[in-house]
Amino acid sequence: MKVRVYVSLKNGVLDPQGRAIHHAIEGLGIHGVKDVRAGKMLELEVDETVTDAQLEDMASKLLANMVIENYRIERQPA
Amino acid sequence: MSFRSAVITFPGSNCDRDMADALEKVSGSAPLRVWHGDADLPDNLDFIALPGGFSYGDYLRSGAMAARSPVMRAVVDAANRGVPVLGVCNGFQVLTESGLLPGALMRNAGITFVCRDVALTVDNNQSLFTSRYAQGQRIVIPVAHHDGNYFADAETLDRLEGEGRVAFRYAEDVNGSARQIAGVLNAAGNVLGMMPHPERMIEAEQGGSDGRALFESALNALASA
Structure with a gap:
């Protein structure tokens, strides 16, 4: 069975990576993105x-x- | 007096040799070298150092894997018995990840790796590691890190400041650290974690010797114990 664990920064914790990604999105000419928070997802294969x-x-x-x-x-x- | 110290090496540590050199030069006794997979530490240690580097390639989070390695259980036990433990740079990250120190070290606010000499102030000269400095003394010590942005919630920061557990502060903003904190002590005062590298400022050939007093303080504490 696959299990996914999503890890995200708590509210209120500054996310410099998210901010840099946000800036890069704007560099693509796409506007309207209000905020970006970077996290990670871990996929585990586990038995019963x-x-x-x-x-x-x-x-x-x-x-x-x-x-x-x-x-x-x-x-x-x- | 012989000073019985140990430097722990994790896979990816790269300042362990510098740390060992500094300990030997200041104390006159070569430290024991301990590998991360060792379940036990040598007996009767006077001092344990966790060096800088990129243990386990910074996988998951800086210091996260090293904090769960076999030797760290022994380091936590020793710290709880009162053995002085110094963690520098990646060693500081390992100490927060292992729960010996509060807070966490996040990606630098400016995103970039910071590698340069920085000015610090000694915020508490009453500790085991800082007694040879003057209160408020300004010293210059190099930093070299990507994840040095110290974070803790406001309540924890207030407690650290109230209890004199901020050992060093950056004299200017270096990496976005909360309240410019560069080094913190545990409640008992025998564990210090700091991002700057005192072991790289031991003698004039290294460009300065402002780090030397930190090791001298620990030696002095042992001699007067």
Whole structure:
């Protein structure tokens, strides 16, 4: 089974990368984008023994740094 | 007096040799070299240094992988027993990722890698690592980092300042760090993380020796313990 973990910066944490990307989008001549926040997505292939609690554990202890980031776990339908 | 120190090397550390040289030059005793995969540290250490570099290629986040390596469990135990631990640059990132220090080090506000000498002020000269500096002393130490933008929530920053746990501040904005914080101490005062590299300013040949007093402070603390 595939599991996706989305890691994003918390609200209020400045995102210099997002700002630079935003600037580059404007450089393409596309306007109307109000804000860009950069995050990451990790795709895990897990077997049925991996519990939701274990996924929460790995996300909160390793995949995201809870000082600055949030995460969201999505189990992909088989 | 022999000074029994250890320098931890992770895959991708690249300032471990500089750190070992500095410790040996200042203390007269060559540090022990410890590999990241070691589950145990040598006994009776007086000082542990986590060097700069790009451990594990900065995968996931700078310092994230190193913070979970076997040796770090032993470093956390030693720190909790009161052994002085200094983390410089990537070592600072490892200390925040391991939870020994609060906050996080994010991408520099200006996006670019910053590599130059910067002026710092000594914000607290009452610590194990700073007693040989004068309060408010202005010193020059080089930085070389991409992720040195110190972040913590306002409440944490207020607490750090209130408890005298800001050891060094940048004299000018270098990387967007909150309140220009360049180095922080843990609550017990035996763990210091800083982005600037004191080990690169030990003697005149390196362009200055403003980093030397940091190591002398630690030595002095041991001698008077």
